Amino acid sequence: MNQVLDQKDFSELFSESLKFEYEYDPATQILRLDAAHLPELFALLANDERLAMGYLRDLTAKEQPEGEFHVVYNWASIEHHHTLMAVAKVPGSLDVPSATQYWESANWMEREAWDMFGIRFAGHPDLRRIYLEETVSFFPLRKSFKVSPVQNVRDLGGSEREIAKAKAKAAKEAKEPAGDR
Amino acid sequence: MAHRYTQPDLMELRSDDLETQELTLNVGPQHPSTHGVLRLVAVTDGEIIKSLEPHIGFLHRGMEKNSEGREYRQLIPLWDRNDYLASMHMDYMTTSAVEALMDLEVPRRAEYIRVIMLELQRIASHLFWFASFALDSGAVTPLFYALKEREKIIDLFEMASGARLLYNYIRPGGVRADITPAFMEKLSKFIREFPRYLDECEQLYTGNAIFINRARDVGVLTREAAINLGVSGPVLRGSGVAWDLRKDEPYSIYPEFKFDIPVGERGDVLDRYEVRFYEMRMATEIVRQAMEGLPEGDYVAKVPPSPKTKAGEVYVRQEAARGELGCYLVSDGGRKPWRFHVRPASYLNLGALDTMCRGYLFADLIIILGSIDIVLGDVDK
Numbered sequence: 001m002n003q004v005l006d007q008k009d010f011s012e013l014f015s016e017s018l019k020f021e022y023e024y025d026p027a028t029q030i031l032r033l034d035a036a037h038l039p040e041l042f043a044l045l046a047n048d049e050r051l052a053m054g055y056l057r058d059l060t061a062k063e064q065p066e067g068e069f070h071v072v073y074n075w076a077s078i079e080h081h082h083t084l085m086a087v088a089k090v091p092g093s094l095d096v097p098s099a100t101q102y103w104e105s106a107n108w109m110e111r112e113a114w115d116m117f118g119i120r121f122a123g124h125p126d127l128r129r130i131y132l133e134e135t136v137s138f139f140p141l142r143k144s145f146k147v148s149p150v151q152n153v154r155d156l157g158g159s160e161r162e163i164a165k166a167k168a169k170a171a172k173e174a175k176e177p178a179g180d181r
Numbered sequence: 182m183a184h185r186y187t188q189p190d191l192m193e194l195r196s197d198d199l200e201t202q203e204l205t206l207n208v209g210p211q212h213p214s215t216h217g218v219l220r221l222v223a224v225t226d227g228e229i230i231k232s233l234e235p236h237i238g239f240l241h242r243g244m245e246k247n248s249e250g251r252e253y254r255q256l257i258p259l260w261d262r263n264d265y266l267a268s269m270h271m272d273y274m275t276t277s278a279v280e281a282l283m284d285l286e287v288p289r290r291a292e293y294i295r296v297i298m299l300e301l302q303r304i305a306s307h308l309f310w311f312a313s314f315a316l317d318s319g320a321v322t323p324l325f326y327a328l329k330e331r332e333k334i335i336d337l338f339e340m341a342s343g344a345r346l347l348y349n350y351i352r353p354g355g356v357r358a359d360i361t362p363a364f365m366e367k368l369s370k371f372i373r374e375f376p377r378y379l380d381e382c383e384q385l386y387t388g389n390a391i392f393i394n395r396a397r398d399v400g401v402l403t404r405e406a407a408i409n410l411g412v413s414g415p416v417l418r419g420s421g422v423a424w425d426l427r428k429d430e431p432y433s434i435y436p437e438f439k440f441d442i443p444v445g446e447r448g449d450v451l452d453r454y455e456v457r458f459y460e461m462r463m464a465t466e467i468v469r470q471a472m473e474g475l476p477e478g479d480y481v482a483k484v485p486p487s488p489k490t491k492a493g494e495v496y497v498r499q500e501a502a503r504g505e506l507g508c509y510l511v512s513d514g515g516r517k518p519w520r521f522h523v524r525p526a527s528y529l530n531l532g533a534l535d536t537m538c539r540g541y542l543f544a545d546l547i548i549i550l551g552s553i554d555i556v557l558g559d560v561d562k
Contacts, residue, residue, distance in 0.1 A: 002431065002499075056411055060524075074507070078424050078429075103411065105532065109411075131562075132241065141246055145246075147247075
């Protein structure tokens with residue numbers, strides 16, 4: 001486990017600056033909030049001299065057992081040597097404000113979260129899938145996605161033409177089984 | 182009879198009558214210079230790169246999804262295939278994430294062995310980078326020098342773990358097997374000889390005027406852009422940011438060792454090159470100190486074969502060969518992770534390639550890509 005050289009207690013700073021409901025634990029440095037309030041948090045972290053969280057080192061998402069999604073941010077301040085983790089509850093519409101206007105590193109990481117979980121980041125300049133094909137219909141890191149039953153061509157990222165070809169092949173095989181020739 | 186030249190003289194044509202247009206050029210996905218399966222689409226104006234877009238995902242294996250169905254002990258050999266040139270760092274990443282959610286006292290001897298292995302791995306990885314980077318910049322000879330030396334480290338790893346590439350050596354509680362006196366003897370011989378070898382390499386290549394002309398003031402990444410883009414490791418330090426997790430967010434027993442952090446001035450390809458060379462010297466120094474201080478005792482704590490963790494979430498990170506290797510583990514208190522996310526350093530470093538290449542010649546693209554030191558298996562997960 002990493003020790004952070006100059007970890008501070010931000011309770012006071014947050015209570016005077018953040019005008020919404022949140023939970024903050026100085027021992028673990030985890031801040032829990034609703035995703036709708038993220039723009040206020042971003043502005044505070046990026047602009048406040050006492051925080052100066054210039055380095056967005058990680059951004060990812062997770063699904064809770066009850067099906068709710070969370071977006072997880074990890075910041076570090078290279079000037080002040082402190083860190084913060086924020087866990088934001090995603091609303092049912094799966095729309096989350098993008099962090100790209102403050103940290104460019106969010107660009108690819110938000111694309112990854114969209115690719116894997118289907119969470120849309122409003123204000124992202126170029127929200128496309130990053131690992132999988134655009135034609136893929138699923139979001140693999142959701143718990144509802146099971147690994148084994150992936151079989152059809154569309155789910156493997158095939159184009160319309162390939163799907164038509166595979167259908168024709170299957171129909172032909174159904175007519176005359178391969179072993180009979 | 183001499184041929185009479187009847188065409189209008191091209192030199193008399195004025196340049197603004199010539200039509201120019203931007204050209205989109207594709208590199209890869211299968212190309213020997215892209216270090217794996219990577220596709221780059223460059224928009225060029227003449228020979229100048231206007232913008233560049235990397236397309237990744239050709240090696241995506243769904244490792245994070247795969248991890249959710251596996252026990253922690255199975256995650257170690259799974260993830261050490263991710264960055265196959267720095268397997269020890271991947272082993273340590275999984276181990277440190279699991280240990281952070283366990284009440285576990287790791288024996289001091291195990292921590293020392295880990296540091297020796299991690300630093301040797303850093304040297305091996307940087308040597309491989311030197312080999313391929315020299316190829317990218319047009320020199321073939323350094324490949325043979327570098328791989329000859331890397332072979333010695335791989336032999337050491339084979340003595341310790343039994344494997345040459347994918348070690349599965351560092352595990353929760355300590356390491357898999359103790360190191361032997363024969364290993365120590367071979368290691369001290371290597372540590373004695375290695376600085377001389379580095380001098381030889383620098384004589385061979387660093388002072389080469391052709392190389393310096395190609396690498397200096399090429400692919401410049403400013404300090405502010407580097408931090409904002411989230412790059413890490415030698416790329417970040419090459420841009421003048423003294424940020425090394427071994428010193429700035431220390432883990433394991435790194436605070437006990439004395440070493441320096443090399444920092445670049447210009448943020449160009451040459452700075453990244455020099456930072457990596459200096460890091461190899463410093464890694465040798467750390468291994469020497471760890472060998473001198475190696476205590477007696479257990480090399481592994483008592484841990485059940487398939488360990489359980491506390492419920493909770495943790496983000497651990499370490500300074501791997503390519504930069505910050507982070508791991509976000511969410512556990513519900515069982516033998517398997519609920520969510521296992523890895524932040525590979527190469528991923529965000531490659532994301533900065535567009536910024537580094539804009540305004541430079543297309544011919545510089547490959548040397549800039551080589552200076553980032555990506556492993557596509559690591560990027561694509």
